[in-house]
Amino acid sequence: MRAYQDKKNVQAKAYYNDRFYVAPQIPKDEVSTDEVFAKDVKDLESSFFVKEAYIQRGQLVVYISAKDNLAVMEFLRDKLNYNFLSELSAIDWLAKSGEFEIFYQMLSTSKKKRMRVKFFIKEKEEIKSVTSIYQSADWAEREMYDMFGVRITGHHYMKRILMPDDWHDHPLRKTYPLIGDEEAQWYEIDKIFGREYRDIIGPEERDGARIVEKDTHRFSRIKHEVPFGTEYSEKETEMDYQEEGGIPIVRKLSKKNEPKILKERP
Amino acid sequence: MQKVNKLKPFFENLVFEREDNRMIINFGPQHPSSHGQLRLILELDGELVTKAIPDVGYLHRGMEKMAENMIYNEFMPTTDRMDYIASTSNNYGFALAVEKLIDLDVPRRAKVIRMMLLELSRITSHLFWLACHALDVGAMTIFLYAFREREYAMDLFEDYCGARLTHSAVRIGGVPLDLPKGWTNSLMKFINEMPAAIETYEGLLDKNRIWKMRLEDVGVITPEMAQSWGCSGLMLRGSGIAWDIRKEEPYELYDEVEFDVPVSDRCDAYGRYKLHMKEMRESLKILKQLIPMYAETTPELMANAPKYISAPKEQVMTQNYSLMQHFVLVTQGMRPPVGEVYVVTESPKGELGFYINSQGDPYPYRLKVRAPSFWHTSILQAVLPGQYLADVVTIIGNANIVFGEIDR
Incomplete structure (x- = not known):
């Protein structure tokens, strides 16, 4: 079981603390x-x-x-x-x-x-x-x-400025997690489609670098290409348009157009 | 009445069909001359603006929240993304604030290099401002000319740190790299070429009838207004108040170099345009003085403070204790003393301040960024009423606002 953590301050904390370390103070002058x-x-x-x-x-x-x-x-x-x-x-x-x-x-x-x-x-x-x-x-x-x-x-126009008007909670409070709370996670879906669409659309993938192998919505698998959004297939896709040894590339480039690298700006 | 459904939310209870001649339009958030994601809700009487409500927040990334969850050095590249036109000024503002917090003195060579980068970024920022502002107003040619010189300045940045836009070339405690060989010569070349370029811009614009008609007596900010609305930088000096932080509360070596602070009493957009031009010349003057100063310095680049700053690479690789220090500083971060600082620098846009409250942890307890553009956008609600719709573009462009900084 995970150890209980105080939810009053959910900000990042140092994972190592020296018991005997006393932080110095910036002097307060008279x-x-x-x-x-x-x-x-x-x-x-x-x-x-x-x-x-x-x-x-x-x-x-x-x-x-x-x-x-x-x-x-x-x-x-x-x-x-x-x-x-x-x-x-x-x-x-x-x-x-x-x-x-x-x-x-x-x-x-x-x-x-x-x-x-x-x-x-x-x-x-x-x-x-x-x-x-x-x-x-x-x-x-x-x-x-x-x-x-x-x-x-006494303020003439007191409303939120950076966050949307219907935002839940106040983001810079220490109780507010860095990745946002549940309301933040579903904010767009709730607002555009409605709460009932949460199950259909599913949670947002926050890790931009995550690659799901069978996901054909966002990735095409080389040699396993299938139409967009259809089921991933283990069978290799036939690619009869390709010549033996891959697609030929144009090798004859005219010498005149070769790029030159200058030592310094003219 | 407007029909409301889930895809068409009912914003701010705006009524678009009224009985009088007033019309309410949404200027932005996707508008080429709103310089980012600025949504202006304008109430128009004919073409006259009677009420303006700027709405910001479309680029909000929660940088202050991120700072509370990062060690000090980790936050440095994030500051690049605030005022991305002159990112070194943000890096520097943050680095200086942390240095004030831990009471650190930076080696002289690092100071000179930092000042070179700061002044170069001021020039790139002003050139970008001129190009985009002129383009907004209708002068197409100037855009290409200004971007040409800006490109040369960016080349200098690229030669120094490898990046063109988001430099992160300033570290807490100094700079990571010395100037490459021959860099000062390229800089000298740039300094020699720039005045002629500035003359070209002025030749194109100064007496240009259209430019003058669109800028003169537009966007008037009186000194009282400028003070009350917390203007800073050129917006303040354009209203006749001589206040330049580089001069009044000098940091780095600004008290050793000679430069003037141009001030204009015109209070309008044209006066501020003239100030930008003059300030670029002053920056060149500073850069010119820095080159001989650089030659006189000793090669230290980072401050020697093992509690807070890693030792030089050579030492880390050869000395066990330095390696340990380095490991602790990278994995856990420095622990500044308990206390708070508010440190200001003169960024190209105005007064850039960092308020840091430290509780002795590797993470700041609270970090507040005082971004000048935020305050210069809020003044729009006072400046725009009484102006014509066509001048709105001039005023926004003239305020030199960058949305990375406003929304943070």
């Missing part, structure tokens, strides 16, 4: 080491709750509370001159703590600084859309909903 960031965090702290703030690899990371997200974004744009929202997405921690971690990646062209605003939300918790502050959040929020199922309120 905010006070950078003048600009120190001032930004001080300003932020004066109006909002800041859970944690540190600098990692030259970028400021600030943890705020989820309900403040819209107000913090507005503050960042208007007061702290972070004029670009360059990226926005979620990280799935459902298996660990039942939470999503949302991050907003900000850029200030006047200060030449990048910062990341982060917060945690529960699985079914809703967050406010920031499209009213940065319109670039429009598609990014749709993608976040599409990929993780994070619920967003």
Whole structure:
């Protein structure tokens, strides 16, 4: 019997782990080491709750509370001159703590600084859309909903963006297998022909390199050719049109047309 | 009403027969000028676009999901398939992000070679953009001219790494190969030939009446819009905001080479066309400076970090410990420290960012790709209304979007 595996995280895992290996951490620097960031965090702290703030690899990371997200974004744009929202997405921690971690990646062209605003939300918790502050959040929020199922309120056109509208489940969750779930496997057949056609058409062959010897739909067997889709026959096919020793090929090629290989481009 | 059946699904509750003069048309997903699989749902009043909804996702391959199930080195060839017009820029963006994550310094020769490849791919990308954009707008000749020079640049890539389109010529920690003998001479030849070629394109297009009529004051993106919609690269500089990541947050040796960042205040398609032309010249300028820099470097190509990067082949073949390291790195992959990075590079399309969250495993816990084209496509819904149907083609072509990158 196969050993039971936790279905909360079905992503690829290292098959060998050293019990004594402790992964090193990327250092988290104090905010006070950078003048600009120190001032930004001080300003932020004066109006909002800041859970944690540190600098990692030259970028400021600030943890705020989820309900403040819209107000913090507005503050960042208007007061702290972070004029670009360059990226926005979620990280799935459902298996660990039942939470999503949302991050907003900000850029200030006047200060030449990048910062990341982060917060945690529960699985079914809703967050406010920031499209009213940065319109670039429009598609990014749709993608976040599409990929993780994070619920967003106040968005003008909240629907899936990359996956089809009637797709089942959210593909970037850790519970979603890489090859897709059952719904994904039958998606086209269910949609075009109907559920009852699953048995008739059969499952999709996902291994493109697999060769079935008796399959006459996709392959023709040399010397065992049969019409397309008919039963494979063990008997050798008669090929009376072929001459003895195979089909003759034209050997006389004129010397003039022989290709030349140049050393370098003329 | 539209008749709905299983083969004819009812999309987005669009009503195609209305009482007013408004018409809703589907532009794409199979349309030669949609540059891939872009479906635009346009609401037209006569020929005027009143509402536009871009619909993407036809090329979605789940690259971020794939990245979570691959070791870091395995993911490198997948990045080729994002912006396949300039694949080295994606390879490099990913490699740089991982190098930042594990805090690795790359040998100088590798840096020079990478920069050569990056700038060459910028030129090929811009040439491809020019060719296709001009073809969309109606200038057939330019397509052939631009593809000729692009072919020469591709020959250089082929000489270096054997591939023309999907190079994978950048590795985490350096580059796999040194430049072949005489490659810099061919590059020099290319650099000397290119300015005349660019002049030819400009001679054909700059004062061309049709070209100007189709591009001037079309697809206007104001600086405020560009900021709010997260534009980057040429789309941003075309709106008068001088922000080039190579200049502002220099990576590799961009702080050692001299180049200008062209900026245009026109905010329209014609201004962006001029910027592409100028940027190609700047790239040539960088390439020219790189050739003597290459000659001064020592021959190391890969960083020396046995924890993360395999030793050189010679060492792997002769030293037992290096062989063991190599075996572990190939079968299990490197284990970067716990933490997260967001690293940006200036790809030909704009700001290409990789966000990597590592939990100390050989697989990234989360990898998010910030593909510039994705953001430049979303702005279409704000730019297209008020434009004419014929200009839609110009605006899509001018935005320089590639669908491998948008859908990932």
